[in-house]
Amino acid sequence: MSSFKASTSPAALVKVGVAEEEAVRFVFNSEYEATASGTKYSGPYEAAADAGAILFEGRRYDSIAFRPLSAEASFDLRDVVIGKSFHWERREDQRFRGELHLVADGNRIAAINLIDLEDYLESVISSEMNAAAPTEFLRAHAVISRSWLLAQIAGNKPYAGPSSLITDGELTRWYDREEHSLYDVCADDHCQRYQGITRASANSRAIADIVRSTRGEVLMHNRQVCDARFYKCCGGITERFESVWEPVPHQYLQAVADARLDGPLPDLSDEAAASAWIRSSPPAWCNTSDADLLSRALNNYDSETTPGFYRWTVDYDAGELSDIVRRRSGIDFGRILDLVPLSRGASGRIERLQIVGTKLTYIIGKELEIRRSLSESHLFSSAFVVDKTTGPDGLPQRFGLTGAGWGHGVGLCQTGAAVMGERGLSYRQILAHYYPGATIESLPATGN
Numbered sequence: 001m002s003s004f005k006a007s008t009s010p011a012a013l014v015k016v017g018v019a020e021e022e023a024v025r026f027v028f029n030s031e032y033e034a035t036a037s038g039t040k041y042s043g044p045y046e047a048a049a050d051a052g053a054i055l056f057e058g059r060r061y062d063s064i065a066f067r068p069l070s071a072e073a074s075f076d077l078r079d080v081v082i083g084k085s086f087h088w089e090r091r092e093d094q095r096f097r098g099e100l101h102l103v104a105d106g107n108r109i110a111a112i113n114l115i116d117l118e119d120y121l122e123s124v125i126s127s128e129m130n131a132a133a134p135t136e137f138l139r140a141h142a143v144i145s146r147s148w149l150l151a152q153i154a155g156n157k158p159y160a161g162p163s164s165l166i167t168d169g170e171l172t173r174w175y176d177r178e179e180h181s182l183y184d185v186c187a188d189d190h191c192q193r194y195q196g197i198t199r200a201s202a203n204s205r206a207i208a209d210i211v212r213s214t215r216g217e218v219l220m221h222n223r224q225v226c227d228a229r230f231y232k233c234c235g236g237i238t239e240r241f242e243s244v245w246e247p248v249p250h251q252y253l254q255a256v257a258d259a260r261l262d263g264p265l266p267d268l269s270d271e272a273a274a275s276a277w278i279r280s281s282p283p284a285w286c287n288t289s290d291a292d293l294l295s296r297a298l299n300n301y302d303s304e305t306t307p308g309f310y311r312w313t314v315d316y317d318a319g320e321l322s323d324i325v326r327r328r329s330g331i332d333f334g335r336i337l338d339l340v341p342l343s344r345g346a347s348g349r350i351e352r353l354q355i356v357g358t359k360l361t362y363i364i365g366k367e368l369e370i371r372r373s374l375s376e377s378h379l380f381s382s383a384f385v386v387d388k389t390t391g392p393d394g395l396p397q398r399f400g401l402t403g404a405g406w407g408h409g410v411g412l413c414q415t416g417a418a419v420m421g422e423r424g425l426s427y428r429q430i431l432a433h434y435y436p437g438a439t440i441e442s443l444p445a446t447g448n
């Protein structure tokens with residue numbers, strides 16, 4: 001592995017891992033310079049991994065960096081994977097400002113964009129959601145995306161234990177932002193979406209104004225920048241941090257209703273209450289059928305999912321489900337006989353699921369492990385209930401899953417926040433709703 005290292009403290013520049021491929025194709029749309037040699041380049045090029053090194057223009061490198069020679073300069077990366085392992089996975093060409101770094105990483109090349117933090121945020125808020133979304137929602141997203149990034153780079157991790165527990169009868173695992181050794185954050189859903197100026201360009205002035213209006217603003221709690229999580233749709237109630245990731249409560253990442261309730265939150269850790277909730281369609285900010293708003297708030301590949309992520313259904317025959325679970329989990333349960341929720345979080349998301357098969361009965365968790373194991377890509381969420389249809393032999397023939405929400409459910413519900421912004425709530429009100437107890441504070445300048 002190359003000695004190229006990611007940043008170790010918050011700074012004005014961010015190293016974003018955009019792609020890792022055996023060969024990287026890119027185009028300099030104006031003049032760029034190799035920082036080590038001073039050689040100038042423009043036009044299309046290709047770099048290929050070669051026995052632990054980078055083969056570029058007939059020479060081998062451990063790493064090579066290119067810097068723009070003008071403020072307007074940009075480069076394109078070809079065939080970048082977005083939505084990796086999710087149901088919207090695809091490749092697209094993307095355009096970027098800033099520097100391009102290529103780093104050898106085994107038999108692959110990491111393509112890294114070194115970019116100003118505030119310029120990075122302009123892309124993130126129009127990659128995570130559509131740049132035409134309500135302005136106050138995008139302001140809220142600028143604050144939480146800045147907060148999340150700085151919290152990750154600072155490494156404020158109160159938990160030092162393992163991220164998985166494996167016994168003879170149970171696998172509990174959660175997936176967080178593993179420490180990237182070559183860059184600060186990746187560009188896909190594993191961290192937060194960053195697709196260069198590909199989507200921001202259509203509304204670039206408006207997006208720049210939105211980011212500038214929140215410049216330096218972050219969410220704070222107990223003198224630390226908040227680990228401000230977000231996702232597409234909560235399904236009516238947000239989830240607690242500790243139900244999804246490490247067992248450390250975050251006071252600003254607890255369950256809140258995505259609507260005004262006349263009483264306390266329903267106890268969705270109770271199976272009967274969770275079933276009733278998921279099978280109904282209670283009012284919530286994110287329970288919207290406003291097609292115009294959704295078309296303005298969601299990017300094109302997310303729009304393919306609508307309608308049906310506030311409440312959704314998936315139907316499998318028993319053989320199909322058994323095959324998916326075997327391939328996706330790596331565990332041969334035989335024929336699946338039952339899916340039994342053992343514990344749920346505050347939003348109704350299943351934390352521990354017992355899978356009963358003819359060969360094996362085993363427990364898996366947490367929510368993303370469950371979502372990955374029961375789908376060719378990912379279930380929208382782990383907030384679901386199960387209905388079985390039994391055949392003449394007394395064995396299950398079909399499994400129907402009825403679910404709520406899209407994503408892990410912790411922190412800001414992007415759909416709900418977009419509706420709040422559309423209805424006139426300010427970004428401060430939106431953030432106060434989803435991160436109770438956190439405050440908005442301004443850090444010293446984080447960019448040029």
